[in-house]
Amino acid sequence: MFVDTHAHLFYPNFKDDLDDVLNRAKEESVDYILIPATDINTAKEVISLTEKYDFLYGAVGVHPHDSKDWEKSWTEEIRKFAANKKIKAIGEIGLDYYYDFSPVEKQKQAFRDQIELAIGLNMPIVVHTRESDDDIYGIIKSYKSSNLKAQFHCFSGNKEQAKQLLDLGHYISFTGNITFKKADELREVVKYIPLNRLMIETDSPFLTPVPNRGKRNESAYVKLIAEEISKIHNISIEEVGKATSYNAYKFFGIGEMPKVSFTYQLNGNLYINITNRCNSSCYFCEREGEAVLKGYNLSMKKNEEPGAEVYIKEIGDPKKYKEIIYCGYGEPTIRWDVVKEISKYVKENGGTTRLNTDGHGNVINKKDITPEMKGLIDIVSISLNSADPEQYAKIMGIDVAMFDETKNFVMKAKQFVKEVVLTIVQVDEIDIEKARKFTEEKLGVTFRERPYFG
Numbered sequence: 001m002f003v004d005t006h007a008h009l010f011y012p013n014f015k016d017d018l019d020d021v022l023n024r025a026k027e028e029s030v031d032y033i034l035i036p037a038t039d040i041n042t043a044k045e046v047i048s049l050t051e052k053y054d055f056l057y058g059a060v061g062v063h064p065h066d067s068k069d070w071e072k073s074w075t076e077e078i079r080k081f082a083a084n085k086k087i088k089a090i091g092e093i094g095l096d097y098y099y100d101f102s103p104v105e106k107q108k109q110a111f112r113d114q115i116e117l118a119i120g121l122n123m124p125i126v127v128h129t130r131e132s133d134d135d136i137y138g139i140i141k142s143y144k145s146s147n148l149k150a151q152f153h154c155f156s157g158n159k160e161q162a163k164q165l166l167d168l169g170h171y172i173s174f175t176g177n178i179t180f181k182k183a184d185e186l187r188e189v190v191k192y193i194p195l196n197r198l199m200i201e202t203d204s205p206f207l208t209p210v211p212n213r214g215k216r217n218e219s220a221y222v223k224l225i226a227e228e229i230s231k232i233h234n235i236s237i238e239e240v241g242k243a244t245s246y247n248a249y250k251f252f253g254i255g256e257m258p259k260v261s262f263t264y265q266l267n268g269n270l271y272i273n274i275t276n277r278c279n280s281s282c283y284f285c286e287r288e289g290e291a292v293l294k295g296y297n298l299s300m301k302k303n304e305e306p307g308a309e310v311y312i313k314e315i316g317d318p319k320k321y322k323e324i325i326y327c328g329y330g331e332p333t334i335r336w337d338v339v340k341e342i343s344k345y346v347k348e349n350g351g352t353t354r355l356n357t358d359g360h361g362n363v364i365n366k367k368d369i370t371p372e373m374k375g376l377i378d379i380v381s382i383s384l385n386s387a388d389p390e391q392y393a394k395i396m397g398i399d400v401a402m403f404d405e406t407k408n409f410v411m412k413a414k415q416f417v418k419e420v421v422l423t424i425v426q427v428d429e430i431d432i433e434k435a436r437k438f439t440e441e442k443l444g445v446t447f448r449e450r451p452y453f454g
Ligand code: SF4
Pocket: 278, 279, 280, 281, 282, 285, 286, 287, 328, 329, 330, 331, 358, 383, 396
């Protein structure tokens, strides 16, 4: 369930009991561990550890503390290590002005040389930064138009700094420092980072999380970091595990693509992934891309779409969830019969159903399906996207006539369900106020803005 993306298991502290440390990590559902080297010698140790244990991976590079004698020729040595198939990144590298163990100019040179090596090898980097945020950002930004992918490990900057890095497409990783009593500001930063850009790590043997502070840190404790994030983001620890492990897969190539989920849990609701097919093609939709949401793989081909019985089995007792929601990267009314069959089960067993749709169900099914919603669907959420017909059609890649079709669908559905909600994604160019007015005054239904979840 978890990936500890940063643990220096080659440290002498682990010499006597590494097997016990690894067993404890396994017991706490740590699937993989990434060990970043800090110099040329430890890179060799990292490689031998990763060759000995399947679930260990490594990064090779020279840490700012060890870059006082940096020579450009060292990159050739690092390049050789990086060719090993268990080595997944160049790291850890960066700038540390707090300890000042190496002259600043040397640190910068080592950092740049290794970034360029990573770019050439198409490998990600693991970045260490301490009291050097402006210089780090300046250097990282100068590679903006390259394929550079960076993980900012043990992040301790502020929201503004995090935003700058996120805007450049990079990832942020947190360690035990987020559990410390005085870390309220940092916890605010954690809250700000979207789940699809977060990773977790221990930085063992350092930065041991509460309540083990003072002891040696080890990979099993990554669960405590995940627990803290789950409290901050108000989600389950499984959700944190799923999302951060998927990020580690995407970023480092560690682990595997998650299997297709027919149902998925988020915020106390159960989502039903009915289909990946859709009659629209909204420009922001990930349907044809990766179609992974918070670590759940929602991409399925037509011939993989299961029957109602599979969903019903996964639902079990629908009262366990706030709502049973038909929603995936696709239009659920394309499989209207399956939606009805599942809904019948949910309603007979005391659950609440919500249909998230583009409102084109009548055209798709070549009949008026709204009367069939009666008693089966409690709430219908329809994506309005824009109150301007031309813009609506452009966003969704469909004929402009579908705007009126959606409007009619709203008016009809209103008669057969408890609530109709029109939603709009918060993207800059949309006139939200116009959409709100149109929804509330013209159509007389509920309006809701929703964040783009990409
Ligand atoms: S209607 Fe929904 S599923 Fe279809 S393309 Fe648009 S966002 Fe994607």
